[in-house]
Amino acid sequence: MGKQGHMDRRKVYVRIADELRQDLASDRYPVGESLPSIVTLSARFGAAKATVERALNVLREEGLIQSRQGSPSVVIAKPEQEEAGDAPEEPSQEFTLLWGQLQEIREHLRRQNLRLDELEKRTKDL
Incomplete structure (x- = not known):
């Protein structure tokens, strides 16, 4: 098995959502705090803004963040930890x-x- 066997085959937005979920769990972004802007997150992950927005949608659906038009996403819960x-x-x-x-x-x-x-x-x- 070559180098491809070591590639992360998950979709980019899933990887971004996972990393942001870890950030929430570790209190990098505590409950009540705002997440960085989509532009900032896009630069951090080297991903398109639409991809970052898709990752944020995953976190919204999980009830971890809340967003309003024109305002940054706010952390409303920490992920459940094992x-x-x-x-x-x-x-x-x-x-x-x-x-x-x-x-x-x-x-x-x-x-x-x-x-x-x-x-x-x-x-x-x-």
Whole structure:
């Protein structure tokens, strides 16, 4: 299985909704606070505004945020969290997938740093 086996195949709006849900659970955006604008979230996720709006619709349907025309979305509830006894003993498939991707990225960055160091040494005295 090549690199495609490590790609997250979920739709972009689902990934954005999941990350925002995690932000709500961790109190990055506490209950009563506004979420950043759609433009800001679009830049953060590198996604189209329509895609971010679709992710926000998911959170609205779950009863986590509330929106009004012309106003920012406001957090109205935290996502339900699993109780400690309900936590799976083995890492989830998603975690395993993300962990593998992270390791690939780290290795790529390590190689790039070595190449940059070598280039810097060669050009230092020019």
